[in-house]
Amino acid sequence: MLIERPHKKSYLTKIRNVPLLPHERVDSVFSPEKGLVDEPWGEGQLLVTTDERILSFSQNQGSKEIYMVPVGELKGIVVRSSGTKSSTSLMQGLLLLGGAVAIYIVLSYWLTARFTGPNIPIINLDVGPLIILLSILLGGWLLMRYYLAPSTGSATFRGTNWSFAFPFSQSVAEDDMYKLVNSTFIARRDSRAPTRSHQIEDE
Numbered sequence: 001m002l003i004e005r006p007h008k009k010s011y012l013t014k015i016r017n018v019p020l021l022p023h024e025r026v027d028s029v030f031s032p033e034k035g036l037v038d039e040p041w042g043e044g045q046l047l048v049t050t051d052e053r054i055l056s057f058s059q060n061q062g063s064k065e066i067y068m069v070p071v072g073e074l075k076g077i078v079v080r081s082s083g084t085k086s087s088t089s090l091m092q093g094l095l096l097l098g099g100a101v102a103i104y105i106v107l108s109y110w111l112t113a114r115f116t117g118p119n120i121p122i123i124n125l126d127v128g129p130l131i132i133l134l135s136i137l138l139g140g141w142l143l144m145r146y147y148l149a150p151s152t153g154s155a156t157f158r159g160t161n162w163s164f165a166f167p168f169s170q171s172v173a174e175d176d177m178y179k180l181v182n183s184t185f186i187a188r189r190d191s192r193a194p195t196r197s198h199q200i201e202d203e
Helices: 087-114 127-148 170-202
Strands: 026-031 035-037 046-050 053-060 063-070 076-081 152-158 163-169
Touching: 026 170, 035 170, 046 170, 076 170, 152 170, 163 170
Parallel strands: none
Antiparallel strands: 026 035, 026 046, 046 053, 053 063, 076 152, 152 163
16 A cells, blocks of 8 residues: 655646646755755746656756656656765865975076076066966866865656756755655656556456
């Protein structure tokens, strides 16, 4: 005997101009940045699961893309998470950057003593040391950008002849993504329940 899921009352009749089917009930509304939310909104990426369908809304440079697939055709969901940014790897990156600064100082004096290249008047610096300095600054910027950027994951929904991926923020929405995955599998199970009960009655 299947255990019925508790459902929240939903008065939605359509989502972003996509009408809901008769008696279709919204299960979950998921935002990549916020995780599970109470109501859908009109802009940005959004993932909506109902007791009958999975709807994925995405917008990119003015174009819109909507995936609408029956929940009963779902074969599997693959959740991918990026590696964690450990403090050890951050220290290694900072040490590498510090070593680059030390090498820059040594090379600057060495190049200045042996070569007379073009000089930049405003900052009073030769072109060679300036190129090395800009390379170090670029490396430091890329390092900070990598460690300060939020970690992202993705969930790939797969059917017999279709698949689509939906991103999410690991630090905020990863737990909610697993909740959505579980509720989607429950919806798939419930969508097949009437067929199973009819088979049992026929026997």
